[in-house]
Amino acid sequence: MSTTQNERLRGLLEPLVHAKDLDLEEIEVSRAGRRGLLRVIVDSDEGVELDACAELSRVISEKLDETDVMGEGEYVLEVSSPGADRPLTEHRHYVRATGRLVKLRLKEGGDLVTRVLAVDDDGLDTEVPGVKGRKATARRVEFADIDKARVEIEFNRKDKKEEEA
Known part of the structure; x- marks a missing residue:
């Protein structure tokens, strides 16, 4: 996609x-064969409901039909x-990842799996889970020290709503 089209x-x-x-x-x-594909990814602090995606899709579709930004072909x-x-x-x-387990690739090398406790302008306050019965340990990680980060999927994680009940 050209920068002009993206902008x-x-x-x-x-x-x-x-x-x-x-x-x-x-x-x-x-491109998906002869058709174009426009994928729009949206999010919010509360997450995104399926109904919100459907409504936004309708609004975006109407707006795109009024313009030539996607060109003449099908998409x-x-x-x-x-x-x-x-x-x-x-x-x-x-x-948004506060309370979640994340995997951080550090610039100094190595990976760190830790739970985000708090976020400020400079970095993260985290808790590294204990291994084999050991207690979890607190760790501060500055944004400047993070090369890559991704949320780890937890299948047995309690939902915030469950914790509040």
């Missing part, structure tokens, strides 16, 4: 996404939330 799409879609109290995380345009529009394995790249991603 035009972002300028067109961002106000529509923000009007639904969502963040525009990613726009991806690719498929997908509006979805980020997957569970999406990289953490923005400050807001780390804030």
Whole structure:
């Protein structure tokens, strides 16, 4: 996708996404055979419901029909939330991961699996789970020390709603 098309799409879609109290995380345009594929990834602090994606898809489709930003050919529009394995790249991603287990690749080398307890402007306060009966340990990780980060999927993790009950 050309930068010009990306900029035009972002300028067109961002106000529509923000009007639904969502963040525009990613726009991806690719080819799927003879058709184009426009994938729009949105998120919020509370997550994204399927109904919100469907409504936003309708609004975006109407807006795209009014413009030529996708060209003359056929295309498929997908509006979805980020997957569970999406990289953490923005400050807001780390804030949304508070309470979650994350895998950090550190610039000094090595990986760290830790639970995010708090996020500030400079980094993360985390808790490294104990191994073989040992207690968890607190660890501070500065953003400047993180090369890559991703949420770890926990199948036995309690939902926040369960914990509040």
